[in-house]
Amino acid sequence: MWFGVRTTSRLLASLQFSRAQTSKEILSLTCHSSSSFSPPSSCLSSLHPSIRPSLFSRFLSTPPSPSPLMELKKVLEVLEQFSPLSLAEPWDNVGLLVEPSRPRPISNILLTNDLTEAVMDEAEALTCDLIVSYHPPLFQPIKRLVQRDWKQRLAVRALEGGIAVFSPHTSWDSVRGGVNDWLVAGLGSGQVSVLSQALANAPCRFKLEFKVRNAEDLQPITEQLKKEDSKTTMIHSFNSCEAEGLLASVFCSETALPSAVQTLLQHGVTSQALAILKTEQPPLPGHGQGRLIVLDQPVTVATAVEKMKSHLGLKHLRLALGSRHTLQSTMSRVAVCAGSGASVLKGVSADLYVTGEMSHHEVLDAVASGTSVILSDHSNSERGFLAVVRERLVARLPDSVTVAISKADRDPLEVV
Numbered sequence: 388m389w390f391g392v393r394t395t396s397r398l399l400a401s402l403q404f405s406r407a408q409t410s411k412e413i414l415s416l417t418c419h420s421s422s423s424f425s426p427p428s429s430c431l432s433s434l435h436p437s438i439r440p441s442l443f444s445r446f447l448s449t450p451p452s453p454s455p456l457m458e459l460k461k462v463l464e465v466l467e468q469f470s471p472l473s474l475a476e477p478w479d480n481v482g483l484l485v486e487p488s489r490p491r492p493i494s495n496i497l498l499t500n501d502l503t504e505a506v507m508d509e510a511e512a513l514t515c516d517l518i519v520s521y522h523p524p525l526f527q528p529i530k531r532l533v534q535r536d537w538k539q540r541l542a543v544r545a546l547e548g549g550i551a552v553f554s555p556h557t558s559w560d561s562v563r564g565g566v567n568d569w570l571v572a573g574l575g576s577g578q579v580s581v582l583s584q585a586l587a588n589a590p591c592r593f594k595l596e597f598k599v600r601n602a603e604d605l606q607p608i609t610e611q612l613k614k615e616d617s618k619t620t621m622i623h624s625f626n627s628c629e630a631e632g633l634l635a636s637v638f639c640s641e642t643a644l645p646s647a648v649q650t651l652l653q654h655g656v657t658s659q660a661l662a663i664l665k666t667e668q669p670p671l672p673g674h675g676q677g678r679l680i681v682l683d684q685p686v687t688v689a690t691a692v693e694k695m696k697s698h699l700g701l702k703h704l705r706l707a708l709g710s711r712h713t714l715q716s717t718m719s720r721v722a723v724c725a726g727s728g729a730s731v732l733k734g735v736s737a738d739l740y741v742t743g744e745m746s747h748h749e750v751l752d753a754v755a756s757g758t759s760v761i762l763s764d765h766s767n768s769e770r771g772f773l774a775v776v777r778e779r780l781v782a783r784l785p786d787s788v789t790v791a792i793s794k795a796d797r798d799p800l801e802v803v
């Protein structure tokens with residue numbers, strides 16, 4: 388009976404998603420050359436609505452081949468192609484947060500900024516198999532799963548309904564073409580740079596330099612190091628081969644460092660002859676938290692407000708004018724950070740900050756330093772990016788998968 392109800396609901400859901408599938412067909416015909424980070428929105432928006440159905444039917448004169456079923460693992464791979472989870476902040480809780488015990492093909496995906504109980508109602512009504520919630524609904528460690536806590540109720544409902552939950556959060560903030568690039572694009576074109584540079588997550592960050600007499604002495608050391616770290620993150624090289632012996636270098640992870648040092652000491656390498664260096668993590672150009680734009684065409688404060696209202700789809704924004712600023716002051720350098728941006732924006736030299744929320748005192752600091760501030764409320768600075776994500780997913784997933792944006796998801800605060 389449960390499966391019977393589910394099938395009926397799926398049919399209804401697929402009818403509701405028919406528009407999404409139409410868009411997907413068009414995208415697949417027009418956007419094959421788009422790169423992994425470039426949203427195909429321009430391709431879709433360039434088509435007049437009246438043209439879309441005829442184009443769709445013309446190209447579908449022959450029946451399409453059956454779409455392959457999509458496993459959760461495959462969908463997660465596609466999501467990771469947009470933004471590797473390694474780009475997330477170390478304190479964050481990203482990735483697959485809820486995994487049902489019985490795997491099932493992913494047919495319906497619901498995108499949301501926040502997973503609330505209203506959004507879960509919607510997900511159940513749409514018979515969703517996967518919820519992609521930008522903010523992680525599970526963040527703090529949980530010691531029980533009971534009904535008196537709303538986040539625990541959500542986890543229980545997801546598991547009971549067989550719904551997987553995935554959260555990308557700060558990996559979407561950081562990635563080139565992610566939330567912050569989308570947010571800064573609302574102000575116009577210009578030279579964009581990253582405020583807090585992302586660094587490569589190098590597995591071997593420690594270098595141990597030491598000397599041995601010859602290659603024979605090095606061999607047992609190498610064997611033991613490899614034995615202790617099966618991930619083969621340790622490598623060595625010979626930098627010189629003089630009468631004094633060989634200079635060897637071992638690269639290892641922070642986790643493997645204590646045992647590596649112990650191994651070297653056990654093999655006669657004295658602590659005086661051992662140098663431990665921490666290697667720099669190379670920057671990842673274009674990735675990181677926050678963005679600074681130097682606008683090609685500077686705008687007034689009033690124009691910046693109107694542009695951001697339009698970009699975010701909001702009727703109201705909050706504005707704090709910087710000292711000596713008026714609504715007609717010209718804004719050239721604008722720093723943005725989606726969500727709660729004070730920590731990233733602090734100290735950044737700019738005419739204007741755009742973020743979701745800042746505290747009273749943080750706004751006072753910005754104003755005193757001559758920077759105006761536009762606040763949208765936290766999630767209003769993030770939610771619009773879901774439309775970009777939806778287009779990217781639709782273009783890359785088979786027709787058997789529909790992707791919807793939650794209608795119940797909204798910022799809890801509103802101007803009244």
Ligand SMILES: [Zn+2]
Nearest residue numbers: 725726727769
């Ligand atoms: Zn946020």
